[in-house]
Structure formats: C-alpha cells, structure tokens
Amino acid sequence: MPVTSAENTFSAYRSSRFHFLERLKSGWLVYRENLLGRIGLVLLACFACMAAGSFIPPLIDPIYHPMSGVDPLISYSTGPSLRHWLGTDFIGRDIFSQLLTGARIAFIVGVSSAFMSIVVGTIVGMVAGYAGGTTDTILMRAADVVMVMPTLLVILILAALFGQLSIWIIVLLIALFRWPAVARVIRSQTLSLKRRPFVDAARVTGASCFRIIFRHIMPNVLPLALLYMTFRVTSAILIEAALAFLGFGDPGTVSWGMMLQWVWKTGHMFQAPYWLLPPGICISLITLSFYMVGRAMDEVLDPRLRKEKALE
Amino acid sequence: MTLLDVSNLSIGYRLRDRLIKAVDSVSFSLEPGKTLGFVGESGSGKTTIGMSLLRLLPENASVLSGSIRFEGRDVYSLSDESLRAIRWKKIAMIFQAAMNALNPVQRINEQVAEALLIHHPKMSKRDALARTAQLFESVGIPENRHADYPHQYSGGMKQRAIIAMALICQPLLLIADEPTTALDVIVQGQILKVIRAIQQEMAIAMIFISHDISVVADVCHDIAVMYGGRIIEAGQRSEILETPAHPYTRMLLASNLTLSDHSFDMPTVHQSRKANIRHLGSTKENDMCPFVCHCRQITDHCQATPQKWMVLSSSHRVFCNNIAGDLTK
Amino acid sequence: MNRSAHPVVRIDRLSKIYRPKRTLGSSHSSHPVIALNQVSLDIERGEIFGLVGGSGSGKTTLGRLLVKLEKSDGGKIYLSENDTTRIRGQALKAFRAKVQMIFQDPYQSLNPQLTIFDTVSEPLIIHKTSSRSTRIKKVRKVLTTVGFSPAEDYFSRYPHELSGGQRQRVAIARAIVLNPEFIVADEPTSMLDATNSFQIFNILSDLRKKQRVTFLFITHSLAAANFLCDRIGVIYHGNLVEKGPARQIIRHPAHPYTKALLDALPSYCQDPACTFHNTLLESPRDLPGSSHYCPFFTLCREADPYQCASETPNMIHLSATHSAACFKAG
Incomplete structure (x- = not known):
C-alpha cells in the first residue's frame, strides 16, 4: 500500500463517487424487467421525437407553421393528402404540424408544472413533517384548503375574471393547485424518517434543522418525489387539455386541447375524424405512458414490490 | 431409531444473476428426545436449515442436494397430503418473532385450541380447550389469564403461548428458531427454564437455533457450530464448551462474556468480513474452509487444500485440517 | 462520600413522564407513564458507568435525556458542574x-445516502473546527482508531456495503471525531454477533484508556457490564435500584432485582463462585392499594407484605460506594 497524501486521497475519494450512477444502474435493471415501463418509455420517446420535430415543418415551408401558416390553395378543412399528411383545419392550416407542436406544449406544461408542484410540495412536506406542532398544523391545513378546491373550476373562474391566460400562467396555476397531495406524501415519509436513529444521530452532532432537512431527509425522500412527479405530469396535461378545450387556453399556442376546441367550435366534430382523432389519441397516450412509467418506477423504488427476495 | 437424519444438505437462493449457497453440505442426525443446538452468526444458514426441515423455504430457495429423512421418510419426496400430516403433528416450529403473529381479535386459548382442532377434526372444542388449559399450566400462564386477548399479554406471556401452541399436538420434534431473542433478560431466563422443563417432561426432540452460544448451551445436549453455511464443529455440549477445536468456535466462546474473571485474550478481527457467502459453480471451492478469511491460525495449507472432517471422539467432529497438534494446547 | 469532587456528569433527581396524547376516538384515557423516577447519579471522569436494566426500564430514556434528544420533566443535569x-x-x-x-441499531443510525467519509466528517463541518485537509486527516485518524485499515479504502463506501459490526464502528468514529468528553453508548452491541460485539467492547475500552473518554454504557447484560464497566447502576421501571462498583454488584448484589438479573443469565455465563439467588416470584402479585410501594413489589419473592407495600424505599448506603433501594438491604 503506497503512502498517499491527504489531498490525493481526497481526490480519489471524489472521483470514485459514482454511487448515484450505480444506483441508477441497478434501478434500471429492475425497471427493464417491467413490460409496462418499457412500453411507456418507448411511447414517451415517440412523443419526445414529435416535440423535437415540431420545429422542422415551418422551416420547410412557412405554410406549415402551426399557427399562422395557411395553405394559400386551401381555405377549408380537407382530409389527409401528400401535401398535408393529416389534412388541414378549417382555415387550411396543417394538422400534422399542429400535432407536433401540441406534443411540445404538452411536455412544457406537464413537466414544468409537475416540477414546480414537486418542489413546493416536497419542501412544504419536509418542513411540516420535521417541524411538527403548529407549523405542521398550519401548513397541512393550508394544503387541505388548496386540495379541496376544484382546480379546473377555480382556473376557469380566474380565466373568466382576467381574460385569456398565457400558457405560463396556466402552468403556474396548475402547479399551485397540485402541490398539496405531494406535500402529504412527503410529510408522512418525513415523519417516519424523522424517527429513524440517523436523524437522532445528526441532532446529537449538533446539526441544525436546515441541515437535517436538506442533508439527511431530502436525499431519502427525493426518489418518492420523482415518482410523484410522473403522476403530476399526467394530471397537469389533462387539466391543460380540458382548459383549452373549454376555450380558456392560451390563444397564442397550439395545444392538443386547443385543436379539439377548434374541431368542436367549427362544427367538424363528426365530419372530420382525421382532425378529431389525432389530438384525442395523443392526449390519452401521453398520459397513459407517463402513468406506466410511474408505475414501473414505483416498483424500482419499493423493494417490497420487487419479485425477487434478497438473501437476508 | 434415528428421528431425523439430514445428510449432505445444500440449499441455494436464486438471486437475479446468480445462485447463492446458504447451506453447504450439512449433515446431522437427531435421536428421539435429544436436543441439538445450532449456533452461528447471522447469515450462517441456521434459520434456512430450520425452515427446510418443514419444507417452508421461501420461493427463491431450493434444495440443491442431499436429503432430509424424518422417521426414515424423505421429507422432500412426501406428497402434500402426508407432509400436512407431519407438519405440526409431528414436527412443530417456534418461529422467530412469532409472538407478533398472534391474531389480535381472538382469545389466546381459543387460538391455541384451534391449532389442535385443525389437526384433530374429531376432537370436541371442550376437550381441545381443556388440553390447552393443561398445557398453559405447564408453560406457566396463570389460569385467570387463559382467555385474554394478545394485547393484554406481555412479550414473555405471548412467547409462552406460542410455545404452548407448538406443543399442542404433542409433536416428536420441536424446532425453535431464536425463541428468546427480543425478550427482556429476565423473561429470557424464564422462557429458557420453561423450554428446558417441557423438553424433559415431554421427552421431545428439539432443534434449537440461536446466535448466542450461552443460550444454546443452556438447553441443548449437542451443539453444532455453523459458519458460512457449513457446520464447522459438532459435538456434545461439554465437548464444545470445554475442548473447542475449531478456531471459530474458540473465538465465539472467547467473545462470549461471562461473570467469572477469566482472562479475555482475543485479538480483534480487523480483516474485512467478506466472502462468507460463496458463489456456486466453482467446484474447486467446494470443500474449502469457510472461515479462511478470518482465521488467525491460517496456514498456506488452508487455502490450497480442501478441508476434511476430523473425528475427535465418537460424537465430536471438526471441519478443519489444522487441528491435530493444536488440541494439545 | 469520598468521591472526587468533580464528576463529568451529575444527574440530580431526573424524571421523565410520557403523557399520552389525547386523540379523538381513543375511548379509554391511558395513564401517563413514568419512564424515569427521580434518578440521581454521578459519573466520574474517565470511567465507564454501566446502566443495566430490562426492556422498558427507562435506561434508553436516561441516555436520550443526557444527550438532550429529549426534555426532562424535572431534575437537573450537570456537565462538569455546569447546569445544562x-x-x-x-x-x-x-x-x-x-x-x-452511539445508538443501538447500526443499520438505522447511519444515513444510507451518505458515504462513510461524509458521515464521519459531518460533526467537523457542523462545528466548523477545521479546514478540509485537516478534516481528512482527522477522519482517517478516527477510522483507524476504530479498526479500519487502510482507512482510505472506506471513505467512499456506503453503509449498505458494510457489515453490522463495521457500521457500528463507523458510528463510534463519528461519535469520537470531535473528541467529546462524554459518550452515551446505548446497547451498542445488541444487534451484533458475539465476535463483533467483543471488538466493539475492546474499542470502547481502548478509548477510555487512551483518550480518557467517559462513557455511560447502557446494556441489558450484567456480563457485558461486568467486562467493561467500573461501576454499575441497575435500573428497574424508571427507578435506580442499586449502584456500586461492578465487582461489588456482581459478587454481592443487594437488591432482589439485581439478583434476578444475575440468575437470568444462561448458566454458561454464570460465575461458578456465585450462588443462585432465586428472588423472582413464579407469577407476579397484585399491586398494593396504596400509592407508595416498592417498584419491584409485584415480582419480589422477598418482599415484606406490609413495609414494601406501603413505602417507597430510598437508597440505603451499604458502603462508601455501594447503595441499594431496598428495605432488606444491608
């Protein structure tokens, strides 16, 4: 054993810090065995490709712009053709490029609002669970109040009061209404972690509450928070679609809900299946695939659900 | 006639990518009315042996080789029907932490009587309860507590009820897996006393599994010391306690604290504790000493050649090649 | 009493009462539980004081009060004569x-998400005592002290990669990295195998010898206390029933509960020179009607049906260092 200096050791220690990657790898091994999870992941990959591909059509020809690109030759809704793979809408815009843009919007809305609600929910849950007492009561009652509010209805009323909401306001509103369930789950996890002796051990060494929450409790609840994020994504996409369909979406963006609203408003509901079906199917599939990914992650995170038992 | 005869038993656990041998070439036999204690650290395979005797191994475990014969019949070739006839009626088991598995909404004596009624359907409930009361008396549950619910019992009382439940069908063999772990010190003393008394009174054969050699020494005629899935030394109580031969047994005895002032000379183990579970497939390894990583009397010989059983007396044997000259010390 | 005037820790009539939370739906009002009843103790500098008792005796509660994980409900704790x-x-x-x-369960007392280095160096970071390079030196030093060699090999390991004995040694390393004066060791070996336990005992004993650390060693086993401790206190249902030098307690126990603890040891652990005391009743007697009685009355074979049922015994000094709370003692 060669004698190493303290600094050398430390850098060696830093560089060998692949624990996270290793855990990811072993998690992936479990995930891979789950059929639902694989299907969900493949579907998500397709949607991601769609979202990424949404920038291409307008570059090819301005008439393919999902919002402003109107085919000069067509001013009404037509079925699929070589020129327009999925047909056009009532003023001659390309449905395929609208569908691609819709995927991008769905990802933006879903992931960003889920992320925001997870951040808020996790912090509130950890603080409430760790602090206990009055802080816990106040935070959890606030969560209850928000939780019982019908999200869609409140956003509708807000939209009616303040006029059209931009997509980012909608994202923010969804996030604001969806954190309480996360907070509850994280709080109960924190309550059980708080009683684990390693938290006592941290207290005995003099760690502050801040340190205990963010250094000791957070790494242990993060996997759960991530799992909840996939479920939050599902609900955020559905809420945005519902809002847009009801005519309260952001008029400046093309989302799948918005496309459905156009079908409905222009009376093509039963005349143009080529227009109605693609956004409808996409909404169902993307929520389904996030859900399937979530279920598979659940199995990775909860060792009790794993099929094999480890040796004691 | 030998009641239980286990020969060359190996049990493996299937993991995702490999098979792990938890019990490796274990042989022992038990005469009626005798008690055999298995002692070893956690992961040494002692619980797995206990489970395998009743064919209660978890799904991912399987018997790789060897046989278990109970009253001359191979337990692993019995039909489900005849297995059911043996379980509890002839072989009963006290599981680790069984006292937490009592049904909270049923009176304790009824639960115990029910175990009897299941195996003797023709018996009347009154007779079953009478038999339960009799047994409760001998395990030391006072009469006014017989019909209590589990939550009204202390840990020691629950454990007494569990012992009664195991004995209710008058089995020939009782397997007790760590029956006193997690109990209060004083209660542990009482339970051991009960087990000892009952064993003598009913002349029941017993396999007693524990990590604590002093507890095993308290109730067992014979002791088998396990390490890394193997029995590394077996013999009568006095042989193991007074003339231990295997370095691990000696270490175990030296580290077991007692009230007398003998000198505590045991070098601390600093080596990493790895490789006590060996992977299957490399047949070369099969008869290597499982203690090789931690042995302080290790020689080059130990790592190079397979170990053999050394017979020290008609009852005392040790799985170590390095003994001969050593015993004279 | 001829003790040194400055004990490291002095406990004066310390009490702890757990009051059940009144919750909706609980029909029967449960009584408050007295976990510790006016316990007084001195722990001298550099000694290992053994606190022995059965489960539910309040020994862990006393440890947690001493390190201020819980608040006391009466009495005082002094550290080097300062009221803390x-x-x-x-x-x-x-x-x-x-x-x-040092906690009981090494599988639970280390954060599974932190490396050994992070765990052991955390106290140094919290108390901002040193720069990064001295931190590394210190961590290496304490890990070597508890028997990891070479210590660097363990820096980036995670608890789940270690055995129970190794984890407990990491927990000891974390406890000693700040050079504390006083360490509470709460049944540090009850989850470990005999050979690992022995190693832990040796480490604690070395720490006391070489670094003059004072220990309160909590255990349920008089054999372990006998091996490691200078003095022993026996606690039963929150009451300190006997205290004195370890040898004295083992050889000449005065309280019937201490005698029962000695009897309960498996015969292999018994001292052949000691007799069987047989102080325990086969089945417990009923509680006396009065509000004052000896806490061990229900299980004591030697109890006096009048005095023990109507008075709470105080500590009686049997010698300068040995005392017991029993009317029959001395």
Missing part, C-alpha cells in the same frame, strides 16, 4: 460538541 438542563442556542451547540451518543 435547559440550555439552548449556542450553549447547546457547544454542549453537542462535548457529549455524543
């Missing part, structure tokens, strides 16, 4: 650097 019963803020943080604890 109600300290908070900076004073509490300074206290934390001097008093540490």
Whole structure:
C-alpha cells in the first residue's frame, strides 16, 4: 500500500463517487424487467421525437407553421393528402404540424408544472413533517384548503375574471393547485424518517434543522418525489387539455386541447375524424405512458414490490 | 431409531444473476428426545436449515442436494397430503418473532385450541380447550389469564403461548428458531427454564437455533457450530464448551462474556468480513474452509487444500485440517 | 462520600413522564407513564458507568435525556458542574460538541445516502473546527482508531456495503471525531454477533484508556457490564435500584432485582463462585392499594407484605460506594 497524501486521497475519494450512477444502474435493471415501463418509455420517446420535430415543418415551408401558416390553395378543412399528411383545419392550416407542436406544449406544461408542484410540495412536506406542532398544523391545513378546491373550476373562474391566460400562467396555476397531495406524501415519509436513529444521530452532532432537512431527509425522500412527479405530469396535461378545450387556453399556442376546441367550435366534430382523432389519441397516450412509467418506477423504488427476495 | 437424519444438505437462493449457497453440505442426525443446538452468526444458514426441515423455504430457495429423512421418510419426496400430516403433528416450529403473529381479535386459548382442532377434526372444542388449559399450566400462564386477548399479554406471556401452541399436538420434534431473542433478560431466563422443563417432561426432540452460544448451551445436549453455511464443529455440549477445536468456535466462546474473571485474550478481527457467502459453480471451492478469511491460525495449507472432517471422539467432529497438534494446547 | 469532587456528569433527581396524547376516538384515557423516577447519579471522569436494566426500564430514556434528544420533566443535569438542563442556542451547540451518543441499531443510525467519509466528517463541518485537509486527516485518524485499515479504502463506501459490526464502528468514529468528553453508548452491541460485539467492547475500552473518554454504557447484560464497566447502576421501571462498583454488584448484589438479573443469565455465563439467588416470584402479585410501594413489589419473592407495600424505599448506603433501594438491604 503506497503512502498517499491527504489531498490525493481526497481526490480519489471524489472521483470514485459514482454511487448515484450505480444506483441508477441497478434501478434500471429492475425497471427493464417491467413490460409496462418499457412500453411507456418507448411511447414517451415517440412523443419526445414529435416535440423535437415540431420545429422542422415551418422551416420547410412557412405554410406549415402551426399557427399562422395557411395553405394559400386551401381555405377549408380537407382530409389527409401528400401535401398535408393529416389534412388541414378549417382555415387550411396543417394538422400534422399542429400535432407536433401540441406534443411540445404538452411536455412544457406537464413537466414544468409537475416540477414546480414537486418542489413546493416536497419542501412544504419536509418542513411540516420535521417541524411538527403548529407549523405542521398550519401548513397541512393550508394544503387541505388548496386540495379541496376544484382546480379546473377555480382556473376557469380566474380565466373568466382576467381574460385569456398565457400558457405560463396556466402552468403556474396548475402547479399551485397540485402541490398539496405531494406535500402529504412527503410529510408522512418525513415523519417516519424523522424517527429513524440517523436523524437522532445528526441532532446529537449538533446539526441544525436546515441541515437535517436538506442533508439527511431530502436525499431519502427525493426518489418518492420523482415518482410523484410522473403522476403530476399526467394530471397537469389533462387539466391543460380540458382548459383549452373549454376555450380558456392560451390563444397564442397550439395545444392538443386547443385543436379539439377548434374541431368542436367549427362544427367538424363528426365530419372530420382525421382532425378529431389525432389530438384525442395523443392526449390519452401521453398520459397513459407517463402513468406506466410511474408505475414501473414505483416498483424500482419499493423493494417490497420487487419479485425477487434478497438473501437476508 | 434415528428421528431425523439430514445428510449432505445444500440449499441455494436464486438471486437475479446468480445462485447463492446458504447451506453447504450439512449433515446431522437427531435421536428421539435429544436436543441439538445450532449456533452461528447471522447469515450462517441456521434459520434456512430450520425452515427446510418443514419444507417452508421461501420461493427463491431450493434444495440443491442431499436429503432430509424424518422417521426414515424423505421429507422432500412426501406428497402434500402426508407432509400436512407431519407438519405440526409431528414436527412443530417456534418461529422467530412469532409472538407478533398472534391474531389480535381472538382469545389466546381459543387460538391455541384451534391449532389442535385443525389437526384433530374429531376432537370436541371442550376437550381441545381443556388440553390447552393443561398445557398453559405447564408453560406457566396463570389460569385467570387463559382467555385474554394478545394485547393484554406481555412479550414473555405471548412467547409462552406460542410455545404452548407448538406443543399442542404433542409433536416428536420441536424446532425453535431464536425463541428468546427480543425478550427482556429476565423473561429470557424464564422462557429458557420453561423450554428446558417441557423438553424433559415431554421427552421431545428439539432443534434449537440461536446466535448466542450461552443460550444454546443452556438447553441443548449437542451443539453444532455453523459458519458460512457449513457446520464447522459438532459435538456434545461439554465437548464444545470445554475442548473447542475449531478456531471459530474458540473465538465465539472467547467473545462470549461471562461473570467469572477469566482472562479475555482475543485479538480483534480487523480483516474485512467478506466472502462468507460463496458463489456456486466453482467446484474447486467446494470443500474449502469457510472461515479462511478470518482465521488467525491460517496456514498456506488452508487455502490450497480442501478441508476434511476430523473425528475427535465418537460424537465430536471438526471441519478443519489444522487441528491435530493444536488440541494439545 | 469520598468521591472526587468533580464528576463529568451529575444527574440530580431526573424524571421523565410520557403523557399520552389525547386523540379523538381513543375511548379509554391511558395513564401517563413514568419512564424515569427521580434518578440521581454521578459519573466520574474517565470511567465507564454501566446502566443495566430490562426492556422498558427507562435506561434508553436516561441516555436520550443526557444527550438532550429529549426534555426532562424535572431534575437537573450537570456537565462538569455546569447546569445544562435547559440550555439552548449556542450553549447547546457547544454542549453537542462535548457529549455524543452511539445508538443501538447500526443499520438505522447511519444515513444510507451518505458515504462513510461524509458521515464521519459531518460533526467537523457542523462545528466548523477545521479546514478540509485537516478534516481528512482527522477522519482517517478516527477510522483507524476504530479498526479500519487502510482507512482510505472506506471513505467512499456506503453503509449498505458494510457489515453490522463495521457500521457500528463507523458510528463510534463519528461519535469520537470531535473528541467529546462524554459518550452515551446505548446497547451498542445488541444487534451484533458475539465476535463483533467483543471488538466493539475492546474499542470502547481502548478509548477510555487512551483518550480518557467517559462513557455511560447502557446494556441489558450484567456480563457485558461486568467486562467493561467500573461501576454499575441497575435500573428497574424508571427507578435506580442499586449502584456500586461492578465487582461489588456482581459478587454481592443487594437488591432482589439485581439478583434476578444475575440468575437470568444462561448458566454458561454464570460465575461458578456465585450462588443462585432465586428472588423472582413464579407469577407476579397484585399491586398494593396504596400509592407508595416498592417498584419491584409485584415480582419480589422477598418482599415484606406490609413495609414494601406501603413505602417507597430510598437508597440505603451499604458502603462508601455501594447503595441499594431496598428495605432488606444491608
């Protein structure tokens, strides 16, 4: 054993810090065995490709712009053709490029609002669970109040009061209404972690509450928070679609809900299946695939659900 | 006639990518009315042996080789029907932490009587309860507590009820897996006393599994010391306690604290504790000493050649090649 | 009493009562549980004091009160003659650097998400005592002290990669990295195999010898206390029933509960020179009607049906160092 200096050791220690990657790898091994999870992941990959591909059509020809690109030759809704793979809408815009843009919007809305609600929910849950007492009561009652509010209805009323909401306001509103369930789950996890002796051990060494929450409790609840994020994504996409369909979406963006609203408003509901079906199917599939990914992650995170038992 | 005869038993656990041998070439036999204690650290395979005797191994475990014969019949070739006839009626088991598995909404004596009624359907409930009361008396549950619910019992009382439940069908063999772990010190003393008394009174054969050699020494005629899935030394109580031969047994005895002032000379183990579970497939390894990583009397010989059983007396044997000259010390 | 005038820790009539939370739906009102009843103790500098008792005796509660994981409901705790019963803020943080604890379950007392280096160096970071390079040196030193060699090999390991004995040694390393004056060791070996336990005992014993650390060693086994401790206190249902030098307690126990603890040891652990005391009743007697009685009355074979049922015994001094709370003692 060669004698190493303290600094050398430390850098060696830093560089060998692949624990996270290793855990990811072993998690992936479990995930891979789950059929639902694989299907969900493949579907998500397709949607991601769609979202990424949404920038291409307008570059090819301005008439393919999902919002402003109107085919000069067509001013009404037509079925699929070589020129327009999925047909056009009532003023001659390309449905395929609208569908691609819709995927991008769905990802933006879903992931960003889920992320925001997870951040808020996790912090509130950890603080409430760790602090206990009055802080816990106040935070959890606030969560209850928000939780019982019908999200869609409140956003509708807000939209009616303040006029059209931009997509980012909608994202923010969804996030604001969806954190309480996360907070509850994280709080109960924190309550059980708080009683684990390693938290006592941290207290005995003099760690502050801040340190205990963010250094000791957070790494242990993060996997759960991530799992909840996939479920939050599902609900955020559905809420945005519902809002847009009801005519309260952001008029400046093309989302799948918005496309459905156009079908409905222009009376093509039963005349143009080529227009109605693609956004409808996409909404169902993307929520389904996030859900399937979530279920598979659940199995990775909860060792009790794993099929094999480890040796004691 | 030998009641239980286990020969060359190996049990493996299937993991995702490999098979792990938890019990490796274990042989022992038990005469009626005798008690055999298995002692070893956690992961040494002692619980797995206990489970395998009743064919209660978890799904991912399987018997790789060897046989278990109970009253001359191979337990692993019995039909489900005849297995059911043996379980509890002839072989009963006290599981680790069984006292937490009592049904909270049923009176304790009824639960115990029910175990009897299941195996003797023709018996009347009154007779079953009478038999339960009799047994409760001998395990030391006072009469006014017989019909209590589990939550009204202390840990020691629950454990007494569990012992009664195991004995209710008058089995020939009782397997007790760590029956006193997690109990209060004083209660542990009482339970051991009960087990000892009952064993003598009913002349029941017993396999007693524990990590604590002093507890095993308290109730067992014979002791088998396990390490890394193997029995590394077996013999009568006095042989193991007074003339231990295997370095691990000696270490175990030296580290077991007692009230007398003998000198505590045991070098601390600093080596990493790895490789006590060996992977299957490399047949070369099969008869290597499982203690090789931690042995302080290790020689080059130990790592190079397979170990053999050394017979020290008609009852005392040790799985170590390095003994001969050593015993004279 | 001829003791040194300055014990490291002095406990004066310390009490702890657990009051059940009144919750909706619980029909029967449960009684408050007295976990500790006016316990007084001195722990001298450099000694290992063994606190022995059965489960539910309050021994862990006493340990947790001493390291201020819980608040007491009466009585005082002095650390080097400074009253630390109600300290908070900076004073509490300074206290934390001097008093540490080793927990019972090494599988639970280490954060599974932190490396061994992060776990052991955390106290140094919290108390901002050193630069990064001295931190590494210190961590290496304490890990070597508890028997990891070469210590660097373990820096980036995670708890789940270690055995129970190794984890407990990491927990000891974390406890000693700040050079505390006093460590509470709460049944540090009850989850470990005999050979690993022995190693832990040796480490604690070395720490006391070489670094003059004072220990409160909590255990349920008189054999372990006998091996490791200078003095022993026996606790039963929150009451300190006997205290004195270890040899004295083992050889000449005065309280019937101490005798029962000695009897309960498996015969292999018994001292052949000692007799069987047989102080335990086969089945417990009923509680006396009065509000004052000896806590061990229900199980004591030697109890006097009048005196023991109507008075609470106080500590009686049997010698300068040995005392017991029993009317029959002495």
